[in-house]
Protein backbone atom coordinates (compact mmCIF):
# COMPACT_ATOMS: atom_id res chain seq x y z
CA UNK A 724 0.00 0.00 0.00
CA UNK A 725 1.26 3.47 -0.71
CA UNK A 726 0.91 6.46 1.55
CA UNK A 727 -0.78 9.60 0.28
CA UNK A 728 0.43 12.72 2.11
CA UNK A 729 -2.04 15.51 2.79
CA UNK A 730 -1.70 18.84 4.59
CA UNK A 731 -5.00 20.42 3.56
CA UNK A 732 -7.47 20.52 6.42
CA UNK A 733 -10.53 20.66 4.18
CA UNK A 734 -11.00 16.93 3.80
CA UNK A 735 -10.03 15.84 7.30
CA UNK A 736 -12.53 13.79 9.26
CA UNK A 737 -11.85 15.01 12.81
CA UNK A 738 -13.76 12.10 14.33
CA UNK A 739 -11.49 9.70 12.44
CA UNK A 740 -8.40 11.59 13.60
CA UNK A 741 -9.67 11.53 17.18
CA UNK A 742 -10.06 7.76 16.89
CA UNK A 743 -6.50 7.45 15.55
CA UNK A 744 -5.16 9.22 18.64
CA UNK A 745 -7.30 7.06 20.92
CA UNK A 746 -6.01 3.80 19.54
CA UNK A 747 -2.40 4.88 18.82
CA UNK A 748 -2.59 5.54 21.81
CA UNK A 749 -2.04 9.23 22.40
CA UNK A 750 -5.03 9.99 24.56
CA UNK A 751 -8.59 11.19 24.11
CA UNK A 752 -8.70 14.27 21.93
CA UNK A 753 -12.02 15.92 21.21
CA UNK A 754 -12.70 16.20 17.43
CA UNK A 755 -13.63 19.89 17.68
CA UNK A 756 -10.45 20.60 19.65
CA UNK A 757 -8.42 18.80 16.98
CA UNK A 758 -9.97 20.98 14.27
CA UNK A 759 -9.02 24.05 16.33
CA UNK A 760 -5.43 23.09 17.14
CA UNK A 761 -4.60 21.76 13.67
CA UNK A 762 -6.16 24.88 12.19
CA UNK A 763 -3.93 27.04 14.41
CA UNK A 764 -0.77 25.07 13.55
CA UNK A 765 1.59 26.43 10.91
CA UNK A 766 2.47 22.96 9.58
CA UNK A 767 0.77 19.57 9.64
CA UNK A 768 0.93 16.29 7.83
CA UNK A 769 -1.62 13.53 7.46
CA UNK A 770 -0.70 10.13 6.05
CA UNK A 771 -3.56 8.40 4.26
CA UNK A 772 -3.66 4.80 3.17
CA UNK A 773 -6.63 3.15 1.50
CA UNK A 774 -8.75 6.19 2.28
CA UNK A 775 -8.08 6.27 6.02
CA UNK A 776 -5.74 8.35 8.17
CA UNK A 777 -2.88 6.16 9.42
CA UNK A 778 -0.57 8.88 10.74
CA UNK A 779 -0.49 12.55 11.64
CA UNK A 780 1.53 15.29 13.26
CA UNK A 781 1.61 19.06 13.50
CA UNK A 782 3.91 21.96 14.33
CA UNK A 783 3.21 25.23 16.12
CA UNK A 784 5.76 27.63 14.71
CA UNK A 785 6.53 31.32 14.38
CA UNK A 786 8.29 31.25 11.02
CA UNK A 787 11.81 32.03 12.24
CA UNK A 788 12.69 31.17 15.82
CA UNK A 789 10.69 28.45 17.57
CA UNK A 790 8.87 25.40 16.23
CA UNK A 791 7.09 22.95 18.51
CA UNK A 792 6.20 19.46 17.27
CA UNK A 793 3.16 17.79 18.73
CA UNK A 794 0.39 15.24 18.24
CA UNK A 795 2.56 12.75 16.33
CA UNK A 796 0.91 9.36 16.08
CA UNK A 797 0.78 6.33 13.81
CA UNK A 798 -2.07 3.80 13.57
CA UNK A 799 -1.15 0.61 15.49
CA UNK A 800 -1.47 -1.44 12.28
CA UNK A 801 1.18 0.75 10.71
CA UNK A 802 3.62 1.22 13.60
CA UNK A 803 7.17 -0.07 13.34
CA UNK A 804 7.36 0.32 9.54
CA UNK A 805 9.00 3.73 9.21
CA UNK A 806 5.88 5.87 9.00
CA UNK A 807 6.60 7.75 12.22
CA UNK A 808 10.06 8.57 10.89
CA UNK A 809 8.52 9.80 7.62
CA UNK A 810 6.09 12.05 9.51
CA UNK A 811 8.87 13.64 11.56
CA UNK A 812 11.14 14.07 8.54
CA UNK A 813 8.35 15.82 6.64
CA UNK A 814 7.62 18.11 9.58
CA UNK A 815 11.33 18.89 9.90
CA UNK A 816 11.46 19.95 6.26
CA UNK A 817 8.66 22.42 7.01
CA UNK A 818 10.62 23.64 10.06
CA UNK A 819 13.75 24.54 8.09
CA UNK A 820 14.91 28.03 8.96
CA UNK A 821 13.71 27.85 12.57
CA UNK A 822 16.44 28.23 15.17
CA UNK A 823 15.06 25.57 17.47
CA UNK A 824 12.66 22.69 17.06
CA UNK A 825 11.27 21.48 20.35
CA UNK A 826 9.10 18.65 21.57
CA UNK A 827 8.45 16.55 24.62
CA UNK A 828 8.10 12.82 24.17
CA UNK A 829 5.67 10.42 25.73
CA UNK A 830 7.77 8.58 28.33
CA UNK A 831 9.36 5.63 26.55
CA UNK A 832 9.39 7.28 23.11
CA UNK A 833 12.55 9.32 23.65
CA UNK A 834 14.64 6.86 21.62
CA UNK A 835 12.42 7.35 18.59
CA UNK A 836 13.22 11.08 18.60
CA UNK A 837 16.89 10.56 19.44
CA UNK A 838 17.23 8.48 16.26
CA UNK A 839 15.87 11.47 14.37
CA UNK A 840 18.44 13.90 15.79
CA UNK A 841 16.66 15.32 18.83
CA UNK A 842 18.69 15.69 22.01
CA UNK A 843 17.54 16.07 25.60
CA UNK A 844 17.23 19.61 26.91
CA UNK A 845 18.55 20.28 30.37
CA UNK A 846 16.30 23.20 31.28
CA UNK A 847 12.95 22.54 29.57
CA UNK A 848 10.02 23.36 31.87
CA UNK A 849 6.25 23.38 31.55
CA UNK A 850 3.00 24.34 33.20
CA UNK A 851 0.28 21.80 32.45
CA UNK A 852 -3.41 22.46 32.94
CA UNK A 853 -3.46 19.12 34.80
CA UNK A 854 -0.20 19.53 36.68
CA UNK A 855 -0.89 16.62 39.05
CA UNK A 856 -1.69 14.35 36.11
CA UNK A 857 1.53 15.43 34.39
CA UNK A 858 3.49 14.37 37.47
CA UNK A 859 1.63 11.06 37.48
CA UNK A 860 2.33 10.36 33.82
CA UNK A 861 6.02 11.11 34.21
CA UNK A 862 6.23 14.44 32.37
CA UNK A 863 7.41 16.49 35.35
CA UNK A 864 10.01 15.96 38.02
CA UNK A 865 9.57 17.24 41.55
CA UNK A 866 11.23 20.64 42.25
Ligand SMILES: CC(C)(COP(=O)(O)OP(=O)(O)OC[C@H]1O[C@@H](n2cnc3c(N)ncnc32)[C@H](O)[C@@H]1OP(=O)(O)O)[C@@H](O)C(=O)NCCC(=O)NCCS
Pocket residue numbers: 747748749795796797798801802803804805806807808809827828829831832833834835838
Ligand atom coordinates in the same frame (compact mmCIF):
# COMPACT_ATOMS: atom_id res chain seq x y z
C1 LIG B 1 6.03 6.80 18.44
C2 LIG B 1 5.48 6.49 17.06
C3 LIG B 1 4.98 7.77 16.41
C4 LIG B 1 6.61 5.90 16.20
O1 LIG B 1 6.12 5.64 14.91
P1 LIG B 1 6.52 4.29 14.15
O2 LIG B 1 6.00 4.37 12.77
O3 LIG B 1 6.08 3.14 14.98
O4 LIG B 1 8.12 4.36 14.19
P2 LIG B 1 9.14 4.05 12.99
O5 LIG B 1 8.85 2.68 12.47
O6 LIG B 1 9.14 5.16 12.01
O7 LIG B 1 10.51 4.04 13.80
C5 LIG B 1 11.63 4.81 13.39
C6 LIG B 1 12.82 4.36 14.23
O8 LIG B 1 12.55 4.64 15.61
C7 LIG B 1 12.64 3.45 16.38
N1 LIG B 1 11.63 3.52 17.43
C8 LIG B 1 10.30 3.50 17.29
N2 LIG B 1 9.71 3.60 18.52
C9 LIG B 1 10.73 3.66 19.42
C10 LIG B 1 10.78 3.77 20.84
N3 LIG B 1 9.66 3.82 21.59
N4 LIG B 1 11.98 3.82 21.43
C11 LIG B 1 13.12 3.76 20.72
N5 LIG B 1 13.13 3.67 19.35
C12 LIG B 1 11.95 3.61 18.73
C13 LIG B 1 12.38 2.33 15.40
O9 LIG B 1 12.94 1.11 15.85
C14 LIG B 1 13.07 2.87 14.17
O10 LIG B 1 14.47 2.67 14.30
P3 LIG B 1 15.43 2.45 13.03
O11 LIG B 1 15.48 3.75 12.30
O12 LIG B 1 16.73 2.07 13.64
O13 LIG B 1 14.81 1.37 12.20
C15 LIG B 1 4.35 5.41 17.11
O14 LIG B 1 4.84 4.27 17.77
C16 LIG B 1 3.11 5.91 17.82
O15 LIG B 1 2.22 6.50 17.19
N6 LIG B 1 2.99 5.61 19.13
C17 LIG B 1 1.79 5.98 19.90
C18 LIG B 1 1.64 7.50 20.01
C19 LIG B 1 2.88 8.17 20.57
O16 LIG B 1 3.43 7.77 21.58
N7 LIG B 1 3.31 9.20 19.85
C20 LIG B 1 4.52 9.91 20.21
C21 LIG B 1 4.19 11.09 21.03
S1 LIG B 1 5.65 11.82 21.71
